[in-house]
Amino acid sequence: MADLYGLLGLDRGASQDDIKKAYRKIARELHPDVNPDPEVQNKFKEVTAAYDTLSDPQKRQQYDMGGQGAGGFGGGFGGGGFSDIMDAFFGGGGNRGPRPRMRQGQDALIRIEVDLNEACFGTERDITLESAVVCQKCEGQGSANKAAPAMCPVCKGRGETQFVQKSFLGQVMTSRPCNNCGGYGSVITDPCRECGGDGRVRARQTINIKVPAGVETGNRIQMAGRGEVGQGGGPAGDLYVEIVEAEHEFLLRDGDNLHVAIEISFAAASLGTSVQVECLDGPVKVDIKAGTQSGTTIPVKGKGMTRLRSTHRGDLIVHVDIATPNKLSRDQEKLLKEFASSRGEKDGEVKIKGHKEGLFSKFRDAFGR
Ligand SMILES: [Zn+2]
Ligand SMILES: [Zn+2]
Numbered sequence: 001m002a003d004l005y006g007l008l009g010l011d012r013g014a015s016q017d018d019i020k021k022a023y024r025k026i027a028r029e030l031h032p033d034v035n036p037d038p039e040v041q042n043k044f045k046e047v048t049a050a051y052d053t054l055s056d057p058q059k060r061q062q063y064d065m066g067g068q069g070a071g072g073f074g075g076g077f078g079g080g081g082f083s084d085i086m087d088a089f090f091g092g093g094g095n096r097g098p099r100p101r102m103r104q105g106q107d108a109l110i111r112i113e114v115d116l117n118e119a120c121f122g123t124e125r126d127i128t129l130e131s132a133v134v135c136q137k138c139e140g141q142g143s144a145n146k147a148a149p150a151m152c153p154v155c156k157g158r159g160e161t162q163f164v165q166k167s168f169l170g171q172v173m174t175s176r177p178c179n180n181c182g183g184y185g186s187v188i189t190d191p192c193r194e195c196g197g198d199g200r201v202r203a204r205q206t207i208n209i210k211v212p213a214g215v216e217t218g219n220r221i222q223m224a225g226r227g228e229v230g231q232g233g234g235p236a237g238d239l240y241v242e243i244v245e246a247e248h249e250f251l252l253r254d255g256d257n258l259h260v261a262i263e264i265s266f267a268a269a270s271l272g273t274s275v276q277v278e279c280l281d282g283p284v285k286v287d288i289k290a291g292t293q294s295g296t297t298i299p300v301k302g303k304g305m306t307r308l309r310s311t312h313r314g315d316l317i318v319h320v321d322i323a324t325p326n327k328l329s330r331d332q333e334k335l336l337k338e339f340a341s342s343r344g345e346k347d348g349e350v351k352i353k354g355h356k357e358g359l360f361s362k363f364r365d366a367f368g369r
Contacts, residue, residue, distance in 0.1 A: 004050035004063060012064070016055065023051040023156075031151050031186075045097075048156050098159030098185025099177075101142070101149065102199075105132065105230035107237040109220075114211060116248040116258075120280050120305050122213035127241075129207065132200045132228040138192035140199040140233020149186035154178055159185035199232040209241050214308030216253070219243045251279065256314025258304045263321040264288060279303050279316050286318050294322040 005012055008022040029035070030044035053059045112125060134140045143149065151157045155178035162175045177183035191197030207226055215221075220240045227237030245253070252259040262277060272290030276283040277300075284303055297317050304314025328336065 004054055007047050007050040008054065010054075014054075016057075019051065019054050023047065023055070027051075027151060027156060031157050044157065048158060051156065052162070098157060098181075099183045100232075101184050101186070102232035102234040103230045104234050105228040105237040107240060108227040109240045109242060111242045111244050112209065112211075113244045113246050114215065115246045116251055116253065117280055118211060119215050119243070119245050119253075120213060122215075122306075123211045125209045125211065127207050127209055128204055130202055130204050133203045133205065134229050134233060135192060135195035135199055135201050137194035138199060140229075142188050142192055142195065142197040142199040142232060144190045144192045147190065149184070149188050152178060152181035152185055152187050154180035155185060157185040159183045199234075200229045207239065211241075211243065212308065213306040214310070215243045215245075216308075217243060217245045219308070253305060256305050256307050256312070257317055258314065259317045259319060261319040261321060262286075263323050264292075266322055266325055269293070269320070269322045277316075277318055284316065288320065292320055292322075294320065296320045 005014065008014075008019065008026065010018055010022055014022070026047050027044065030040055030047060035041075053063050108129075108131060110127065110129060112127065114123060135142075138144065138146060152159075155161050159178055159181065160175040160183065161178045162173050164171045165174045166172075178185070181187045188197040192199075195201045207223070209221065209223070211221065220242050223239040223241065225236045226239035229236045250260055258279065260277060260279065262275065264273065264275065268288065269292045270290065272292070273288045275286050275288060277286045278284075279300075281303055284300055286298055286300060288298075297319050300316040300318060302313045303316035306313050325332070325336075
C-alpha cells in the first residue's frame with residue numbers, strides 16, 4: 001500500500017493547508033494537459049486520490065487508523081482494502097477519466113432537387129449552407145490568449161466527481177462527470193470571445209457540388225470533410241448530399257428507361273407516318289408503321305437515362321395511343337360511312353378477341369392471370 005503522505009511529500013503532521021499546497025504544486029507538473037505520458041498520468045491519479053483522502057478530515061482519520069494497523073479502514077470491502085477503493089474511484093482502470101476536448105465533427109445531410117435532365121447528364125450546384133467552421137480568432141483552441149486550459153479546481157483534472165451513496169453494502173463511492181468542467185478535467189479560464197471557448201463558430205459557406213450523370217432519388221453523394229468541424233478544432237465530419245429527382249412534365253423514368261405517351265390520329269396510324277417526339281436530347285424522329293394499333297410501344301435506342309458511373313444509356317419507350325375522331329362534320333361523317341362500306345363493314349358487327357390479343361391481354365398480364 002502506497003503511503004499517501006509520501007506521495008504528496010508530506011509527513012503525518014501536515015495541516016490541511018500543507019496538503020492543499022503540496023497537491024497543487026505536484027498537480028501542476030503532472031496534469032494530463034501538461035504531460036500526457038501514461039505513466040505520468042497514473043502518477044497523477046495516485047496523487048489525486050491521495051489528496052482526495054487526506055483533504056477530507058473523516059477519510060484522513062480512517063486512513064490514519066488503517067495505516068496504524070487498527071483495522072478500521074476498508075473493513076466493509078471484504079478485505080480487499082485500499083486497492084478496491086482505488087478501483088472504485090477510477091472505474092477499475094477502464095477508460096474513465098477526463099474526456100478529450102478535441103472531438104470529431106458531426107456529419108451533415110442536405111437534400112437537393114434535380115430535374116430529369118440534370119439527373120441524366122449530371123450537373124454542378126453551388127449550395128450555401130450554415131455549418132460549424134473553425135474559429136479563426138483562436139484557431140480552434142477556445143482560449144482568448146491561446147493559453148492551455150487550466151486544471152479544473154473542482155475535480156482536480158479527473159473530469160469526474162465522486163460522491164458517497166448509501167446502499168445495502170454500506171457507503172459506496174460513485175462518480176459522475178464534473179459539472180464545473182463538463183467532464184474535460186480542465187477549464188478554459190479566458191474563453192475566446194468569438195466562439196465562447198468551443199473553438200468553432202457557425203458560418204455560411206458555399207460548397208460546390210458535382211452531381212454525376214445517372215443519379216436518382218435517394219442517391220447520396222459523400223463529400224469527405226465538408227461536414228461540421230469538431231469541437232476544439234477537431235476534424236470535420238462528412239457532408240452527404242441526397243438527391244431528390246423532380247417529376248418531369250411528360251417523361252416517366254423506370255430505371256434506365258424513359259417512357260412517353262403520344263397520341264396520333266386514326267388516319268395517321270392507318271397510313272403510317274413519321275413524328276417528332278420531344279425527349280431529353282431534344283426532338284427525336286419516330287417512325288409510325290402503317291396499321292399501328294393503339295397501345296403499341298416503339299423503343300428508341302439510347303435516348304433513355306444514363307446509367308450511373310457509365311456512359312450507357314437506356315431507351316426511350318414511346319407508347320402510341322390512337323385518337324378516335326369525334327365531332328364530325330356532315331361531310332366527314334359521309335366519308336367515314338363510305339369508307340366503312342367500301343371495307344365491307346356492317347353496322348353492329350363485332351369480333352370477340354382471344355386471351356392473347358389486344359389491350360385486354362395486357363391487363364390480364366398485369367394482374368398475373
Ligand atoms: Zn475562438
Ligand atoms: Zn472538473
